[in-house]
Amino acid sequence: MNESASPVCYAAEGEMFACAAPTRFAVDQYRKDFPILAQSINGHPLAYLDNGASAQKPRMVIEAMTRFMENDYANIHRGVYQLSQKATDKYEAVRGIVRRFINAEYEDEIVFTHGATESINLVAQTWGRKFLNSGDEIIITALEHHANIVPWQMLREQIGIVLKIAPITPQGEVRVEDIKALITPRTKLIGFAHVSNVLGTILPVADICAIARASNIVTLVDGCQGICHLPVDVRALGCDFYVFSGHKLYGPNGIGILYGRRDILASMPPYQGGGDMIESVTFEKTTYKEAPHRFEAGTPPITETIGLGAAIEYVSTIGMARIARHEDEILVYASEKLSAIDGLKIIGTAPHKSGIVSFTMKDAHPHDIGTILDKCGVAIRAGHHCAQPLMEHLGLAATARASFGLYTMREDIDALVVGLEKVREIFG
Amino acid sequence: MNESASPVCYAAEGEMFACAAPTRFAVDQYRKDFPILAQSINGHPLAYLDNGASAQKPRMVIEAMTRFMENDYANIHRGVYQLSQKATDKYEAVRGIVRRFINAEYEDEIVFTHGATESINLVAQTWGRKFLNSGDEIIITALEHHANIVPWQMLREQIGIVLKIAPITPQGEVRVEDIKALITPRTKLIGFAHVSNVLGTILPVADICAIARASNIVTLVDGCQGICHLPVDVRALGCDFYVFSGHKLYGPNGIGILYGRRDILASMPPYQGGGDMIESVTFEKTTYKEAPHRFEAGTPPITETIGLGAAIEYVSTIGMARIARHEDEILVYASEKLSAIDGLKIIGTAPHKSGIVSFTMKDAHPHDIGTILDKCGVAIRAGHHCAQPLMEHLGLAATARASFGLYTMREDIDALVVGLEKVREIFG
Amino acid sequence: MTDDLRDLYQDLILDHGKRPRNFRAIDNANHHALGHNPLCGDKIDLFVAVDEAGIIQDVAFQGSGCAISVASASMMTEMLKGKTEAEAAKLFDYLHHSCTGKPADETGLDEDAVDRIKALAGVRDYPIRVKCATLAWHTLQSALKSKAKVSTE
């Protein structure tokens, strides 16, 4: 490795081709930013392949939180003193960081929530209750995470909407035609994942949004697995809502984002009631602030928002396009290696995939695979991945899933393969 | 200060009388646990008197979070590998820590939320929507925080309940008789603060709960300002719900608690839909887990929960009763000193008060007081304190508020007094 | 490491996992329950026939799951035949203690059953797998308590 060239590679996107080894992604260097990756599990170096569930945190994020709590902490928005003013400024600055990261048009299109799950529930309960009537239709796809199913089912219970499910192909793709075929004059929203958390499929977001817009249908993109694997430009995608959680983007728990187009957010009633979202309160009548503050009741996750800002700065410095390319290489490598294992079947073979490989093995249950891999220092997830309807559609009770991050290296995949050989040895 | 005696004083509650200086609360020593307190503001040592808005974090909390993110972080509940298992165990252990801290009977009575505001909204939207009908009555008091007003107003909009307001006395007290006088056969819930965040009044919680229970009325105590100033025993109080936020108890942002009596929680439908709160999902029908998990949709604030556990362990080691006694001394000292300032009026003069002093000055607006104090290194809050109806009742647009914590010392009060003299100098 | 794993995946377990015994429905079952471990998707459909004297005449199951849960269910069906409900409860206690590393008292228990349970006790080093080992037994408890779901017909 060319030590002196690395810093240039480490710089922003555009400069990449200036460095000595242009295609080299300095994964060993980035790994040093993540303290947890240095540990051993059962005598093996940790191969953390559960990024789909949550990503690890770089030192820069942990330190940003620590520094904030040690030096700058105060409640925000309501304090006249400097500490509170400084904290407010740092907190509000993250709105700008997020706006730039997803290329939203306005800062007030960025609502801070506690996570993607809350973001979707918020849309269902505010936009949904206000604008939908009994018999109105929502389309979601067969590969959604529970977070993009259950809130709509609850809304169905409450007001009698109809939930339509767009099918997937045997490869695990969502086809625009199949969604189009479900659209009727009563279709009001299409909600779908950017990237499937089980199959890794990248959905044709821009195309789906285009046909939705043509019929005046609102779109909600569950970006939990998109934001961490791909560069995201909400204006290029053309969606009305885009949601994600900080913790899958190398940021803290307890902070999430709801991006909503300005005019749509402005039309939505508040979600939770409390401090900081009101304009004025009397016992008779209460008026609410404008978006985004209207949707941010109570003391927000201040320190966590600062942490998310640091996480976005971290990945932006590396460059999301470069991270995507690196993860693609890992995906290709992993797919090749896994395919060569006898009795192993990869679940989800769409041509456009990102960062995730699910699989089953002939004689071993995914849960047993998980335990054996853990013994080999390899952390994967086994189960239904909060996507039971998809599992049922696939006729599977569970899959094993390896999911990648910017710090995933070929050695992690090699460790996975060694572990899977052990599975075959025991169960073969 | 007797250095060798201090460690014994630092030990658990019961041992206090064994130490050399039995009445001495080692505030200087505790202050060293809070890195932020060492800083200067405008050339003066920081006198942080805005604990009512949010408390500062001791090193133990910051380190617990850092350590967790550096060594143990993983998503919980769904992982077969050790890291996830360890994280789950640590996370779930905090339920026990909280249970013991408030003396709840069962661990499954402890629901993790993102804050007190969410806790109250959760009760309004689940218990409220299920059990209340148009015309049913809820009693709250005239001194509530917006977080215990607006969620009930939203419910009023949705289902037509009646909101009745219990008055306060000129001293700022809530009298049990006044609540009793509002009770009718249609009264279903009484919701009230443990301690007023503006006046400092300690409400007669056990007495109110007793009359409520006698009429089969559910009680919700907003414990945001109770939990940090007083020992809390939910069974002795006899309430059905008790809510608070971690960040006012020296813990992190983004984590809160909803305590609910087991049978009541069991009767409540879920709040948000998503992962981790379901038993099984099909597109046709979804079944939910039991409490508390039913109410914890999506990836929870894992690291923040660990931080809250550390905060509770920290204050428990000092002892809540000792903290309460220390803060009482500060309150008495502050009340004396402030009363001696010409033109200063203390707002809220109930005989039972805790940790908070609000005041106004004859010629200076609270906001100007806040700015001048900030220049003197003293951080207080000026405004309506998210209790606009109370302010209106008091006929005030705003008050200045100094609120105390375990680390507040007489010197902080002295700095406050010096600052207030400066206010008089400028505005007198 | 392999030795560790071999403690968990003993031949007896692997054998029952692959070729579960009494893997069928019982037509004249007077007890029945469904068991489900949402974590790994284990599902078990348990049938029990108890005679008037309170002796378990037949136990069988269907479903799917990981090697541990299937093996545990399979071995359970074998060891319960001819036992009373009280004896079954004692075996469950013993299994529960063994799998969670608590002192387990085997006095008065069927020796053969004890050996089988010992083979399962390797899960004690895998806390998250304890649920797999006990699923069938929890389902049994619930089946014996309620006669609701499936009747003798």
Next chain:
Amino acid sequence: MTDDLRDLYQDLILDHGKRPRNFRAIDNANHHALGHNPLCGDKIDLFVAVDEAGIIQDVAFQGSGCAISVASASMMTEMLKGKTEAEAAKLFDYLHHSCTGKPADETGLDEDAVDRIKALAGVRDYPIRVKCATLAWHTLQSALKSKAKVSTE
């Protein structure tokens, strides 16, 4: 420190804060707006009478607030009389720039008004108080735009 504070609380400010000028309603106002700063509870009720030539004939206010917001409103009422809306807009620009520490161009502005605005510019060191200094002016903007709330009858 006292000097710092004296920059903010200059005698002119303290005087207007205590004894606000034009503190009254205007019966024949043809523009009116309510201003509110929820942070500190400042409330201002602003009345403006503009003649047919577009000259501000009278400005007055009522309400309550901190010294900065009251002084700012009071001084504003004094400096606007006889000005056009365009001149008012220029003064607001100048005030806004002064209070946020941006380069502020005073060419062509009323000297007396400039002096008063300079007295207010001490808020530039107190970012959170900028809203107090500009509340009256924001309210003026909204009053001049809409004639909705109070009409001349």
